Amino acid sequence: MNKLLECIPNASEGCNPKKIEEMAHAINKVNGVKLLHTDSGQAANRTVFTFAGKPEAVIEAAFELYRKAGELIDMSQHSGTHPRQGAVDVCPLVPLKGVTMEEVVDLTYRLGERIGGELGIPGYYYEYSAKDPQRKNLAALRKGEYESLPEKFNVFPPDFGKTDEVIWKKSGVTVLGARKLLIAYNVNLNTREIAIARKIAARVRESGKLITQADGSKIRIRGKLQAVKGLGWYIEDFQKAQVSYNLTDVAQAGMLDVFLATQTEAERLGFEVTGSELIGLAPLSEFLKVGQYFYPAEIKEPVLIKAAVKGLGLAELGVFDPHQKIIEYTLE
Numbered sequence: 001m002n003k004l005l006e007c008i009p010n011a012s013e014g015c016n017p018k019k020i021e022e023m024a025h026a027i028n029k030v031n032g033v034k035l036l037h038t039d040s041g042q043a044a045n046r047t048v049f050t051f052a053g054k055p056e057a058v059i060e061a062a063f064e065l066y067r068k069a070g071e072l073i074d075m076s077q078h079s080g081t082h083p084r085q086g087a088v089d090v091c092p093l094v095p096l097k098g099v100t101m102e103e104v105v106d107l108t109y110r111l112g113e114r115i116g117g118e119l120g121i122p123g124y125y126y127e128y129s130a131k132d133p134q135r136k137n138l139a140a141l142r143k144g145e146y147e148s149l150p151e152k153f154n155v156f157p158p159d160f161g162k163t164d165e166v167i168w169k170k171s172g173v174t175v176l177g178a179r180k181l182l183i184a185y186n187v188n189l190n191t192r193e194i195a196i197a198r199k200i201a202a203r204v205r206e207s208g209k210l211i212t213q214a215d216g217s218k219i220r221i222r223g224k225l226q227a228v229k230g231l232g233w234y235i236e237d238f239q240k241a242q243v244s245y246n247l248t249d250v251a252q253a254g255m256l257d258v259f260l261a262t263q264t265e266a267e268r269l270g271f272e273v274t275g276s277e278l279i280g281l282a283p284l285s286e287f288l289k290v291g292q293y294f295y296p297a298e299i300k301e302p303v304l305i306k307a308a309v310k311g312l313g314l315a316e317l318g319v320f321d322p323h324q325k326i327i328e329y330t331l332e
Contacts, residue, residue, distance in 0.1 A: 004097035005055040005104065006327075007062050008182075008280060010089045011047045011069050012078050012172075014040040019072045020047050026068035032057030036330040039280050043237045045080030046089070048184070048280045052331065055099055059111050062091060066115050066174070075146050075172035081233050083139075085146045086172035090138060092127070092179050096327075104178035105129050112176050116160030120167045121174060125159045129177035135159075138175055139229065146172050183247040183286065184279035185255050187262040188240050188316060190272045197232025197241040200265045204243070204258065205230035224261050227252040238317055242277070255282065256290045259312055275313025278320075284328045 013019050020040055027035050033053035040047040051061060066088050073087035093111075095104050108129040115121050130136040135156070144152055149172065153163045158173065189197060202209035208223040223230075227249035234241050245258050255278075263273045284301075291304025294311040298304055305322050314320045323329045 002097065003055055003099045004052055004331075005058045005099055005107070006050065006052040006094040006096045006181075007058050007091065008048060008050050008094065009062060009065055009091040010084075011049065011065070011073065012045065012075065012080070012084045012087055012089050013069070013073050014045045014047050014080065015042050022072060023047070023065055023068050024049065026064040027051050027061045030057055030061040030064060033061045034331070036327070037281050037324060041082070041235075041237070041279075043080065043235050044082035045078065046082045046084065050280050050330075052096060055103070055107055058093070059107055062093075062111055063114055063118075066091075066119060066121060070119055070121060070171045074170050076169050078146065081235065083142055083145055084172075085142050085144075085149070086121075086123075086174040087170075088121075088174050089142075089172075090126075090175045092177060092182065094179060094181050101128055101178055108176055108178050112160040115174070115176070116158075116162070119171075120162045120164060121171045122153070122158035122161035122163055122168055123174040123176050124156065126175050126177040127179035131159060141175050149173065180249060181283065183250060183255060183282045184245070185247055185258060185282075186242045186244045186277040186279065187259060187273055188238070188242055188275045188277065188313070189266060190274050191241050192234055192239060194232055194234045194241055196266075196269055196271055197234070197243050199232070199269060200262055201230035201232045201243045201245075203265045204228060204261045205245070225253040225257055228258060240274070250283070250286060254286050254289060255312065256286075256293055259290075273313075275316025277317055278314060278325055281325055281327045281330065284326050287322070287326060 033051050035051045037050040069087040093104050105128050124141050126138050205223045205228050206226050208221045210218050210220050212218050229246040232243050243262055266273050287305045287308040290308035294307045309320050
């Protein structure tokens, strides 16, 4: 069986087409990988690259991206709506075919050692690659973002790389790890109010929110859906507030679950969901599940996909081409 590994690095540059093109070229020049998708956002000032191929080639392409991003991006000058702390902010590796999670973990360690050893860029291992349970969660590692450096190094010493000021001031710190397939999925609201999006996020995401009781103690009220992370923000490009989600285990909560839960919570607050946005790629199974929800008796794949795109309002913010957004199609 041919082994297939996916890499979805997030680079902290979404405004300069030339720099984005140079980073894409750094990936594409490696034989044995295919760049499946590039998704840039100007307000977030961030680009998500999705590529896949033979494990060794994917690791080489990821390293070349780190090298190029380190040359092009100066984190001391960076700003954007998305949380960030590094030129390559986070670099997940996902087993797609014929490769185990344990093998992917070993590959992340090899990549991290090379990034730290040859480029000096400091970084942390997260998710399945985390060597300490406190480092498993991306949000915990990214808390305080770039502005928390170098004080963060005292609390969380990097797993690899150097804390040399000349290096981290420009490249920041990265997070690298093996994980399951994740879907980055945003739901659009008919309001510009960030507070509304944040309220909805707190009611839907697994972590919920902290409540301060009368005696000053705090308790956490869990949200509706497990394996879902979320936050609320305002996107100037679209003049809309969005609830931005990471779906970390689609077996527990997929795009349809998140869309419907957000819709319910928005209506409780007197607002509406107008559509949604898929960042990067998602598996065909997700689209078929959504399509069958809207058209239960339908079995034809093209019809189900069309129903999913319409039902979730995936074309609200721009043209939505399933052949560019569904993993299986891009690999054909």
